[in-house]
Amino acid sequence: MANRERNKKILLQLVKRPDNSWCADCGAPDPDWASYKLGVFVCLNCSGIHRSLSSQVKSIKLDFWEDELVEFMKLNGNASSKALYEKAVPPYYYRPQQNDFEGVLCLLLNRSVLREQWIRAKYERMEFKGEIKYPPLSYTTGFYEGLLWKKGKENTQFLKRKFVLSEREFSLTYYNKENESKGPKAVISIKDLNATFQPEKIGHPHGLQITYQDADHTRNLYVYHESPEEIVTWYNAIRAARYAYLKTAYPTGSDEELIPKITRNSLKEGYMEKTGPLEREQREWLEALRRVLSRPMSPQDYAGE
Numbered sequence: 001m002a003n004r005e006r007n008k009k010i011l012l013q014l015v016k017r018p019d020n021s022w023c024a025d026c027g028a029p030d031p032d033w034a035s036y037k038l039g040v041f042v043c044l045n046c047s048g049i050h051r052s053l054s055s056q057v058k059s060i061k062l063d064f065w066e067d068e069l070v071e072f073m074k075l076n077g078n079a080s081s082k083a084l085y086e087k088a089v090p091p092y093y094y095r096p097q098q099n100d101f102e103g104v105l106c107l108l109l110n111r112s113v114l115r116e117q118w119i120r121a122k123y124e125r126m127e128f129k130g131e132i133k134y135p136p137l138s139y140t141t142g143f144y145e146g147l148l149w150k151k152g153k154e155n156t157q158f159l160k161r162k163f164v165l166s167e168r169e170f171s172l173t174y175y176n177k178e179n180e181s182k183g184p185k186a187v188i189s190i191k192d193l194n195a196t197f198q199p200e201k202i203g204h205p206h207g208l209q210i211t212y213q214d215a216d217h218t219r220n221l222y223v224y225h226e227s228p229e230e231i232v233t234w235y236n237a238i239r240a241a242r243y244a245y246l247k248t249a250y251p252t253g254s255d256e257e258l259i260p261k262i263t264r265n266s267l268k269e270g271y272m273e274k275t276g277p278l279e280r281e282q283r284e285w286l287e288a289l290r291r292v293l294s295r296p297m298s299p300q301d302y303a304g305e
Ligand SMILES: [Zn+2]
Pocket: 023, 024, 025, 026, 027, 028, 042, 043, 044, 045, 046, 047, 098
């Protein structure tokens, strides 16, 4: 097994090169997995997503590597993959970070919708190779409409509602499906809007919280879509509209200044406190978790309330 040790040594040297020493997909340091189809070094979390695509992965340290696969990794690597698959990522498109935490629900299900869709968009759908797409990608057109499951105001029931996003109007509009002829239920300005994935709060792995200002009030919409691709398209379409708005509002702002302002991750920045009384948050969180775990309600869960 001379080759085994030799190949492992080569891989360990390869992964120390500056471009390879960060996960190709989320930037986590010291990746110890690699996709030998794409020739990229990735972290454990991203390797799980690659495994579910047709992109085969191996552990650098634990798996056996054939000579030709090691040769392939030598010829490719993270820098050349980036030049090919990330040639034209729109500035507003959300790139997952290594420490993105979308909540306990993601941990339980061992998946993160943003990370998975970023990897699929990059390598499977090849959205960022700079080729002209026809029809154009939905989040790039400045207009997007579709149905989302929206949580009712008075109860926890989700109902299908039509949403329309317009970059020209800088607005997000939604309708009560039965009464579309009566006009929109709400027209929300993009100006003070935030969107953040909150799966545990919404009780769905694709749960998106949309927060906005309505006169003096901070209001929330809780929505999801069954399709992970669809909900991430909505998220990036909203980010595209926010980016366009920020460009108009701060014409001299650089991308470095504007991009962090597009959306905020509420868990990271303590934004959650603004969204409602703590007790209600906690109860909703418990209910969401309970639904996920699909176990019967027990009175002890509410003890002390
Ligand atoms: Zn990663």
